[in-house]
Structure formats: C-alpha cells, structure tokens
Amino acid sequence: MISTYDLNKIKFATDEATFKRAVGLYEGSKVTEIEELGGYYSAVVLGTEPYRVSVSGRNYKHGHCTCYLGQKDTLCKHMVALAIHAVMDGKPLSDKDKQLSHHVECSKLCGVLNKEELEAVKKSITESMRYIKPYRGPSRTWFANQDSLREGCNRLSAIVSDLPVSRQVADILVKLLLRLEKKVSVGGVDDSNGIVGGLAGELAALLEEFARIDPSCIDAFEPLCGKKYYFGWEDSLVRIFDEREPRISTGTKDIAILNAFKKKKFIDAEMAGYITNKIVEVMPNLKEVLGKYDINPKDMIRFQMVSEMCRSEREKKGLTFKQISLNLKIPQYRLKDVESSSVRNIDVDILEDYINYLGLRKWFSSWKKHNMDVYNRLSKKS
Secondary structure, three states: OOOOOOHHHHHHHOOHHHHHHHHHHHHOOOEEEEEEEOOEEEEEEEOOOEEEEEEEOOOOOOEEEOOOOHHHOOOOHHHHHHHHHHHHOOOOOOHHHHOOOOOOOOOOOEOOOOHHHHHHHHHHHHHHHOOOOOOOOOHHHHHHHHHHHHHHHHHHHHHHHOOOEOHHHHHHHHHHHHHHHHHHHOOOOOOOOOHHHHHHHHHHHHHHHHHHHOHHHHHHHHHHOOOOOOOOOHHHHHHHHHOOOOOOOOOHHHHHHHHHHHOOOOOOHHHHHHHHHHHHHHOOOHHHHHHHOOOOHHHHHHHHHHHHHHHHHHHHOOOOHHHHHHHHOOOHHHHHHHHOOOOOOOOHHHHHHHHHHHOOHHHHHHHHHHOHHHHHHHHHHO
C-alpha cells in the first residue's frame, strides 16, 4: 500500500514536540509488528508499555492508539511514529529529514536565485498558500481549518528560511506578505488563533534582517508605503524605508559617464555638472564646504582623468614619487597634488614637466583641447 502523504506532510502538519518524540520512537526501533490491511497501517509501538496503533494510509491523523491520548481521539507520538515508518519503510532519517522549520530564520547567506531556482521557489510558495484556506463552517470543521493554516505557515517558514539575502528575495517576501494580508483581510481566512499573523510578523522581522545585511533590500519595501494593513507588521519596514540613505540612481547619463571613464574619454562641462549635482544630492552640505575653500568640484571631476592617467602610467613604469621628485627636482607633495586632483594647488609648470616625464604628451594635448577652460583656470592659480 502506498500512503497519500509523505514525510513533509507529517513534519509540517504535526506539532514540533510530538514530531520529535515520534522520531525518537522510530529511530529507537520502537515501531514493531507492522502490517497493512484495508487501507490502514497497524503496529505495536513500544512506549511505557506496548501500544496497539493504527493509522490510515490516506490521512495519518485518522487512526487509533491504546495510549491515554489515543483513547481520547488525540493525535499521539505513537501514531506519528507509525506514519513515519509507513513513508520511510524503515529507512534511516537524514538530518534534513528531522529538521523542523516552524519558525522563520535568516540564512545570512547573500546570493541570487537563478531562473530555475526562482521558478521552484515561486511554485513552492503557491503550493503552500493553498493550505491557507478560508473558513466557511460548520463549526466542527474549524479545528481542521486551523490545522491547515498551521501546516501552510510551517511550509512557508521552511521555504523562506532557506533563501539567500538579496533584493530579489526581498521582493519575493514582500509579495508573500501582501498575499497573506489579502487572505486574511478579504479572503475569508479566520486567523483568530494568530497563526497567519504570527508568520507575517516573522517575515517582517526577516526583512529587517535583510535590510541590515544588504541595504539594497530596503528598496523592496516601497510598495508598503502609504497604506495600513490588517496585521500592522508594515510599520517597522516603512520606517526603515523612510529613513534609508539616499542613493544615486543609474540613468542614461550615469551610464554614459561610467563608459567615458572605462574608455578613457573626457568628461565635458555638462557631464561634470551632472555628477556634481548627483553628489550634492547625497551630501547636501558639500557644496557649501567646497565653496568655503574655493574648490571647484566640476574642475576636480574633469581633471580626474589626468590624475588617473598619471597614476596609472607611473605605476606601470614602476616609479615612486621619491624617484620622480629627485629626477625632476620637484617636491613630492606637488606630484601628489596632480594625482589627487587637487586643482586648487596644482602648479601648471610642474604638471607639464610631469606629463612629459611620463610620456603622456600626446594624450594630454588631446585632454587640454577638450578642457581648455579648466587648464586656463589652473594657469591663473599658478
């Protein structure tokens, strides 16, 4: 006979204490004299005394045991131990088989799901959500309905506890929260026992942990803003979103600027202004500080390419500031001014000598052609 349930069904639909005790009985070879008859499994389970036990092959919670709980029609560890034997056929349980995830935990591992993994996770979540059913009576079915809610939440807890920390997964968790919210608020789910609400609270706490590990996850909280939800779990996530550090978005101009650096092209005045504005968005006090010390941020940005070329060529040739300083009879700090884009302190004559020494004359002439206004401002300060 093949049972219609599996080990996962037993794990997720049984309370933690009963499952662990049942595992102990199974692993201790206490399930004996197993028989199959008329759609039922029967056995003698050795406990305080030998108990005669039977469970259905369709539903392991349907059965009987001669122990104290069994005589009160309550699921006991002896029935669960026999059900485990029915699905495992006496084979040993692995650590993963015995692992319970009735509470949400953070994996603390950063990573992104590939396409196949993502589809598998979404499918598992959808299948688990089917256990979170509306309650429509009669009253005698209420306990079975609550058991189904508990099983669905246990399954979801196991799924999310294995997921890596990433913005991708944060999006999945937020959508899961909203699906649970809809189930309770308008879907007819009776959560008077707080089973679904408890899971929602644990998922919110998990997302808070995600935000601490990877701040990019905070952007996933945006759909929660400006609304009030049944459980009230959204408050902490909305607060985190509101208090997040501003970040520079990557638009068309941002990509063009990055490509310019990669290809060693030149940043023009418009692009330099755009970068400056982006920096000021993140550091609003910077503009005032730069003005106080008579520093032109646009010139610094446009001169940055010269600094980078000098540093790169010097390192390629294996030269130190000290060697160049001795050869050109120029103070080291003047050379460092060039490589740090300290436009306020750069001496043009020293800059020209440094460019010639590094063999960058052709390249620098091209830069100067595109940035003559910057070069002229440097000349006036020399």
